[in-house]
Amino acid sequence: MSPYCPYFNCRQIIVLLSLIFCCQLSYSSTDQQTIIHSHAIAMHGEAKYPSGFSRFDYSSSLAVKGGELRLGQQGGYDSLNPFIAKGNSAAYLGLIYDTLTVSSKDEAFTQYGLLAESMEYPEDRSWIIFNLHPHATFHDGVAVTADDVVFTFNTLMEKGNPFYQSLYGDVESVVALSNKRVRFNFKNKLNQELALIVGQLAILPKHYWQDKDFASSSLEPPLGSGPYKLDSIDPGRSISYQRVSDYWGKDLAVNAGHYNFDRIIIDYYKDGNVLLEGLKAKQYDFRVEYSSKQWATGYTGEALTKRELIQEEIPHQLPKGMQAFLMNLRKPLFQDMRVRQALGLAFNFEWSNKNLFYNAYTRSQSYFSNSELAATGLPSAAELAILTPYKDQLPSSVFNQPYKAPVSDGDKYNRKNLIRAMHLLKEAGWRVVDNQLVDSNNQPFSFEITLVQPSFERIVNPYIKALKKLGITAHIRHSEVSQYINRLRNFDYDMIVGGFGQSLSPGNEQKEYWHSSTADTPASRNLIGIKNPVIDDLVDLVINAPDRASLVTRTRALDRVLLHNHYVIPQYYIASHRIAYWNKFQRPAISAKYDYGYQNSILTWWLKPEYLKGQR
Structure with missing residues (x-):
């Protein structure tokens, strides 16, 4: 299952139903x-x-139609x-x-x-x-x-x-x-x-x-056929949608209680901090928060004290996929697995979680975190039946070591992991000359980390300092949104902060993520550039799983092989939606437990009666 719609920020459009001889x-x-x-x-x-x-x-x-919903982007x-x-x-x-x-x-x-x-x-x-x-x-x-x-x-x-x-x-x-x-x-x-x-x-x-x-x-x-149509555009600043009064599907059972706002307006902000201040200033109504720092420190003021502006965490049962530092394997620098593993040892998650994230996060240990699809422990007998024919093509750790992301002592020095990293780098042919890590041709180990969100600097800068202790020079490269999108489409980066969203039913989208056939296709989601025939076969097995049990087993086998190849430096996740909204809404009593990102749930909310009368 594709974990999100094939166009940017799309809704998961609702269902039409018909009676078929009164039977399912x-x-x-x-x-x-x-x-x-x-x-x-x-x-x-x-x-x-x-x-x-x-x-x-x-x-x-109980949902009623009317009024406006204003969102920030x-x-x-x-x-x-x-x-x-x-x-x-x-x-x-x-x-x-x-x-x-x-x-x-x-x-x-x-x-x-x-x-x-x-x-x-x-x-x-x-x-x-x-x-x-x-x-x-x-x-x-x-x-x-x-x-x-x-x-x-x-x-x-x-x-x-x-x-x-x-x-x-x-x-x-x-x-x-x-x-x-x-x-x-x-x-x-x-x-x-x-x-x-x-x-x-x-x-x-x-x-x-x-x-x-x-x-x-x-x-x-x-031109479309959906519940809304375009109302107005102001490129770079805003876009608004008007509910279609004669929408052909408005009376369908599957649309019941959805699309309750007459108008949906999205205002754009260049800076993430200004975006948050816009919410607090009542410039828009609802926000999903992704920053632990902003969640912990940014929501202040009398409106929150009076519960006029609400902060809420909603637990979910969704796979969280993998957020990570992604290395571009198209670059020779990252093709040695020992180098990739060494770079992973330099990221001090425990220190970052305590000092930067207010201990809000859990370390990612799987490409299918927070789900039964995640590989754990050693391979089961069913997984071994899949993996053993490829034993000569896989890291031995796949079979004899449970995967575990590096763990530090929690102090800022991370000495044990950095020592292990240096051993791996030396095994891979790197040596230190005048405090600079160089290869056999005396070429320095240097790369860029391309960012689109300035807020990630506080996460990346400590990592860069740790790399410097190994003699590695890393720089941040800032890109504005359109430039960043073009860089991703053309694979023009060394390392980025990215991720791979997952669903409870992985399938064809896995080919986009990991398959050799997509590695050289511009704009594909194979951001890492993986070309691994074993992974190709495992992806095909996942796609062609005949039942749930085999899907789980095959996905765990794929997860295990991806992890032990150290293609990414795992970061973290949180198993809840963090939302903030002005106290002007009513909503269903039951939340959708599999709403990816919670962005779609707002479409089942509606305004309180006093706001339908024109009050804000």
Whole structure:
């Protein structure tokens, strides 16, 4: 499952449902196989919500429409096309678009229909048919058809962000069977997830795009079919969306309690500190906080004392993936695993957590932290069955040592780890000359750490000082947002602070992260540049897992191999959402336990009656 939507800051669009003979599933058969007819499709097991359900549990029947929601965003934007690898697209553009299906946020991975009223697929999931809702229309009143679906898929594969080619590479063809019926044919029967993730396509209007240059970054307002449409833009400063009063899907059960604000306005701020001050000054209404320092020290003032401005931590059950210092393996400097391991030993997490993070974080020990997917201890018998055939191609530690990120004594010196790091560097052929680490050609060990967030300097600077003790020269390279995005797309960096978000049902997106085929593709998410045939095979095994048990085992095996190759320097995570908001909202009694980033939950909130009357 892709852990986030394929366009910047998009919503996870909500579900359409239809009655199918008053049953959750119905079946028909051909001479060859049984065909399932359903309103939903689950990766493993059955869907939680049966046909005819009234709403998701994390929405509320008490929600009322009206008023404004104002949000803050750091950076800027120069594009309204979120589907291509050009420009920096505006936040929340996903509000404009509907997808064929959408995930519920209280299941590991189940897709319910939105534009698709129902689905048909064989038990082996070698193809899937989407039956489009008869009333689905774009904002200009033109009906959504199967031709739009075919056009969308082909356009994204040919002109969209390169990751679409990786994500949907096993789709053989997309065929319009009729005006409201479209079929996706798959190349094999192994990729069980594919029937679900093709439903995540945001459908584009063919009649709007067919005479335009889709591959060009543009500020021309796009046409969609979703609950909101573009209201106004002020590039680099703000963007606003207006709720569509005659939205075709407003009365669907899956949209119940969602999209309650008449207008959503996003204001942009260049500086993160100013962004926080904007919230405290009532310039916007709601914020997800990512900085432990700001969370601990930045929320002060009478408004907080009086509970007019609320600080709240909401525990979640989400995999936290891996946030880390990422080394670019395309650079010769980082190709020796001993060097990568030495660089990891120089990062003093325990000191940083105490002195910089107010002990708010847990050290990341997995690419699937905070979940059952994480590798722990030594390999199980089931993992060994997968890994043993590759024993000669893997670090021996995969089999005889549990992975554990380096631990310091918590003081600022980190002597034991730095001594170990120096031994590894010497083994790799490096030596110290005049306090500078050099290779056999007397070339110094020097690299840049590219940052887009100035707030990360306080984390990176102590690391740079530690590296200096090893004779390594590291510099911070600052980039503004658009420049940083271009650097990532072209892999123009030595080291960055980055991460890999994960879902409870990893699948095709793992190919984008780790597979050799994506390492040299500009704009791919293989930011590290991994080219490892064993990892390629493990990724394929994860994608083709036939059931939940094998998915967990295969993911743990992949996790273990990634960890023991020391491709990254793990940082930290927190198993809760930290949010701050002005006390003007009401919200559902039940929170969605799998809402990634909590950015989507605000779309189920609504204003208190006094604010609907125009008061702020």
